[in-house]
Amino acid sequence: MTKIRTIFQQYLHGPVPGAALGLFRIMVAAFALLQLVVLLPNWALLFGEKGIIPWVISDALATKHIVPLSGLTSLFTRIGMGTEAVVTGVSILYAVSLLGLLLGYRTRVMAITAWLLHGMLCATAHLTAYGVESFLHIALFYCMVFPVGVSKGLDSHRRYYQQVSPATITLCIRVLQCHLAIMYAASGIEKALGEQWWNGDAIWIALQQEQFRQADTTWMAGHPWLPKLLGWATVLLETTYVFTLNHRPTRKIALCAIVGMHLFIGVFLGLHLFALLMILLNLSAFGWKVFPGIFNPAPGHRKTAV
């Protein structure tokens, strides 16, 4: 019992460099900016009042409870602002807040703004949103509540961030780790309940589907052990994530395997942004343990827990 308690104490209070939070902030903000640039040519089609799914339709079909852009425009139209001007204003403000978050300038305000506007944009285009938006929203929420300006930002020298306790930094990283562990466990268990993941059909079908197909992989049918092996590996990686990533001897190989799995998704299923975000989240959560040289601050920096 004492041993379990010690392990739990160690887990809750073990040292985590503040740089882990700083890099988390940078990676999330840089990713969101990249996504914005990628979507920019189709921005009006996705988020505009008369886009591919007009607001009147998307609002009627809404399943989430977040206020969409139409809620904001109804406020601004009272002061004479047109819908297009509001969408443009929101989009520019979103970009500016992400830039501020990236630089760690007025970090908390920028994070709140980015999280709020991202939520509204997603609620507006919810019919076209997929996993990448859910995870970006989660990441921006954490950027808002975590003291992510503690390191590697223009705010890092501010008194507020100098006073952030090491215990808080550890707690934040543990929350991120636990969230990922729950997500992978749920995903892995649900996959394990389906026959397709055991006989290789899931990998095979995903690779053949027109929407994901990046290359001709029909040759795989001649080597059915390969999709079967990939399916088993996926289920195993996801269901054991919580153990392998928290156990020192397996941590490095497990992180590399998870990164590899997402690289596979990005390259062979064409879900580039989703894959990139998942890789960044995993590196944020566990990279500081596996690659301490990158994440640990220079000697003399105070932000490492005792």
Add this chain to the structure above:
Amino acid sequence: MFGSIRFRYLLAGVHLLMVALYAGHFIEWSPLPGKATTALTTIGDYTGSSNIYSFFAPGLSNQPYVVYVLRSPDGKEKKYDFAAGNAEFANRLNNIYGYYAIPESRDIIAPCLARTLLNQQRDFDAVKVVMVIQYIPNLKEYAAGERTQWHFWFEKVFARDSTAKPVLP
């Protein structure tokens, strides 16, 4: 922010509990009254703790795919790729196609996409929206000689006039 460290641990615990509950499809078996579940889900929507993570689980089904054929006033037809050159936009469009499988949604969403397309392509006055389902044989069936097939699902022609306004539910 958020008071003492003990209070922060408490908040973190509640948040992660919600993440775990919703990952376990809490909405489907919630013992709470409807209003309480809605309130909790609203909090979850804002905090990112109300997601379900059933990616490709428990398995993959046949995939809907939509083809657009534009028709000019002189009767010429042209197949059009809505998301040509932008893989990320294509991923988002594919997300919509899932709704085409539901007849009620299809009747609302198909005219929206047709209208957008006709607004972009002013030289054409009609668009035929054709939905097909890609049937992929499993590994055993493929080894036995079966091949991918496209099954016709529905088609509808939208003329510029009739698609000028979105069809409301």
